[in-house]
Amino acid sequence: AQKVTQAQTEISVVEKEDVTLDCVYETRDTTYYLFWYKQPPSGELVFLIRRNSFDEQNEISGRYSWNFQKSTSSFNFTITASQVVDSAVYFCALSEEYNFNKFYFGSGTKLNVKP
């Protein structure tokens, strides 16, 4: 079974639209970390956020926001007023207590933002 599921393979929006990227994870550990990374067309993955399992507060960073819900095992990412530069593949990842160094990445969601 996939530990991290990103069901949306590809999403296309028009600039200035809001868009939410879904991430559902699976773990038996009570302590774990969740991450989001962005992979722009240039290829290099860029860290966006890290959240531990004990902190369910939503986080906002500029146009980016994250909604962590343990009850549904989801860690969704919303981009408000999307821009063309947001076009990239976005990955959600999980690191579990039994081995924090072993990272599980979702299959990624490709976001296309059209002008």
Add this chain to the structure above:
Amino acid sequence: DSGVTQTPKHLITATGQRVTLRCSPRSGDLSVYWYQQSLDQGLQFLIQYYNGEERAKGNILERFSAQQFPDLHSELNLSSLELGDSALYFCASSVEDSAYEQYFGPGTRLTVT
């Protein structure tokens, strides 16, 4: 620029051959991770080293091996290459051991013909 460097950027080789990919972590980072990204398998964690010691292993084939040297650079060795090994190989570094944000290098694109 993440500060992580990887060489070479591109590598084309034949089946059965052996190659070495090199990674230099960000200054001050002790932890190095290796990943394989392919169209069918996605982004797969291979192995992690911290200050010269292997700390975690993922889906790394027996034909693959890695090490981290005293100067903290790391090398990933791929041997008896198969067509299916064609992929983008990323190195990432992190300041600590365990669940910290990782900084990725630009990757090495390996093509096995």
